[in-house]
Amino acid sequence: MTKISVVKCNNYKQSQEAVERAISLIGGIETFVKAGEKILIKPNLLAPRDPSQAITTHPEIVRAMIRLVKKAGATPIVGDSPGGSIRDIKNLWKVTGMTEVCTDEEVQLVQFEAEGAKSIDIGNPNIKPVTFSNAVLDCDGIINLPKLKTHSLMKFTGGVKNFYGTIPGLLKVEYHKYASKTKDFSDLLANIYTFLKPKIRLTLIDSVLAMDGAGPSAGNVKELNFIAASQDTAELDAFLLTILGYNISKYYLLKKLNITKKTVAAFEIAGDSIRELGLGGFKFPRGRMFEMAPKFMVKFLGKFLWIKPFINEDICRKCLICGKSCPVKAIHIGKHNCPTIDKTLCISCFCCHEMCPYKAIGFKKSLLAKLFIQDDANPKH
Ligand code: SF4
Ligand code: SF4
Structure with a gap:
């Protein structure tokens, strides 16, 4: 035991x-x-x-x-x-x-x-x-x-x-x-x-x-x-x-x-x-693409159900650590030295979110994902 x-x-x-x-x-x-x-x-x-x-x-x-x-x-x-x-x-x-x-x-x-x-x-x-x-x-x-x-x-x-x-x-x-x-x-x-x-x-x-x-x-x-x-x-x-x-x-x-x-x-x-x-109220992170949606929904509407990272330019300090952490090189340097995410390459692994020292990377959800994927603050999954 x-x-x-x-x-x-x-x-x-x-x-x-x-x-x-x-x-x-x-x-x-x-x-x-x-x-x-x-x-x-x-x-x-x-x-x-x-x-x-x-x-x-x-x-x-x-x-x-x-x-x-x-x-x-x-x-x-x-x-x-x-x-x-x-x-x-x-x-x-x-x-x-x-x-x-x-x-x-x-x-x-x-x-x-x-x-x-x-x-x-x-x-x-x-x-x-x-x-x-x-x-x-x-x-x-x-x-x-x-x-x-x-x-x-x-x-x-x-x-x-x-x-x-x-x-x-x-x-x-x-x-x-x-x-x-x-x-x-x-x-x-x-x-x-x-x-x-x-x-x-x-x-x-x-x-x-x-x-x-x-x-x-x-x-x-x-x-x-x-x-x-x-x-x-x-x-x-x-x-x-x-x-x-x-x-x-x-x-x-x-x-x-x-x-x-x-x-x-x-x-x-x-x-x-x-x-x-006194462990009440512990908040788990929001769900990822597909994982909390019914299977039939994933099969038929999968491409409309997504969570993708975005960079908050007001918070970003242009340190470019996110770019070095991206496994598929989906982060490029854009205008004014700001990093930008190439959505066609991004695989939603969230490594950039994990490594950004300034909490400048958030998540965007599709309309469908907003309906089927819960936000933070729900400890019972
Ligand atoms: S790691 Fe964060 S602060 Fe640094 S460039 Fe990327 S988004 Fe901006
Ligand atoms: S989520 Fe992953 S693949 Fe997408 S930009 Fe961030 S590190 Fe790159």
């Missing part, structure tokens, strides 16, 4: 105590890590943003885990490959607080792209083979430290989605070209997760400051004030979605991994009361 721990954590000053308690409730760090091992601690480092924006895993959670791994006699290293095109990884480490924590704790920060990579056939029908950073392949075990956020394509990014960062650099963007639909991307995530599973020791999610609405980078900071941990990443995701009010029987990625409501009902939950966490 899967054991999940839930621990209240009112602010990041309580991280050490909360992380220690969460891990001890599922068996203690020595259950997962052996002396002498090299353990990769993998936070979510999506983009160079301050931890207060709830886009990246908080550095104090990373610090607490580093100390635990050391206590078990293992050697921790810390790394993640950010989304899109990041030219200055040292700046990202500094802004996200990783440099300070890893310097204080005398731990190596690893740039996945600099460690080399191997390509492996992991059984994905669209992408053969999938390339992983050697930092991931060469460690003895992985401790996963995702951030709890919504996601425009996947609706939710927790533990399983965090492993997409094991793919180095712009390959992540490239793969979106072949897996732009939620189902295809879910298949890819399921394949990656299943491949890495023997190495994954545990997952602890940072949901002290979480993000709802238009995540994973343009949503609202939401104080959920808890952390949760489990040896099983996908089952932890299923648990989190359930307590946030999402009907997991409609979540394809979990279906693919054979996780159902029955699985969730059998979990052993340890720690603080979920009722007392």
Whole structure:
């Protein structure tokens, strides 16, 4: 039976105590890590943003885990490959607080792209083979430290989605070209997760400051004030979605991994009361093209049912990060150096929305989509 721990954590000053308690409730760090091992601690480092924006895993959670791994006699290293095109990884480490924590704790920060990579056939029908950073392949075990956020394509990014960062650099963007639909991307995530599973020791999610609405980078900071941990990443995701009010029987990625409501009902939950966490009102992002409409509608009226990104020129700062994040090169530089989206090329993968640092990319819906696709703020899907 899967054991999940839930621990209240009112602010990041309580991280050490909360992380220690969460891990001890599922068996203690020595259950997962052996002396002498090299353990990769993998936070979510999506983009160079301050931890207060709830886009990246908080550095104090990373610090607490580093100390635990050391206590078990293992050697921790810390790394993640950010989304899109990041030219200055040292700046990202500094802004996200990783440099300070890893310097204080005398731990190596690893740039996945600099460690080399191997390509492996992991059984994905669209992408053969999938390339992983050697930092991931060469460690003895992985401790996963995702951030709890919504996601425009996947609706939710927790533990399983965090492993997409094991793919180095712009390959992540490239793969979106072949897996732009939620189902295809879910298949890819399921394949990656299943491949890495023997190495994954545990997952602890940072949901002290979480993000709802238009995540994973343009949503609202939401104080959920808890952390949760489990040896099983996908089952932890299923648990989190359930307590946030999402009907997991409609979540394809979990279906693919054979996780159902029955699985969730059998979990052993340890720690603080979920009722007392006050999780009401969590807003999931709006649905995507086709996915919430009746099947007959998709078949006959599919071309009139769409959601496409648009650039708000009043907010845009012309940094052009969106252009570098687009897997099909659908973003061009237009008049006055403004980026423009070529609708004929766009595959609605929303990578640009994910990577825009200024929340300048929104969504436009067709009339039909407005009728059949719900907006934000509906936790019951
Ligand atoms: S839309 Fe966003 S990412 Fe693109 S140029 Fe404007 S500010 Fe930069
Ligand atoms: S312009 Fe379209 S295809 Fe390019 S990143 Fe944005 S959503 Fe994806």
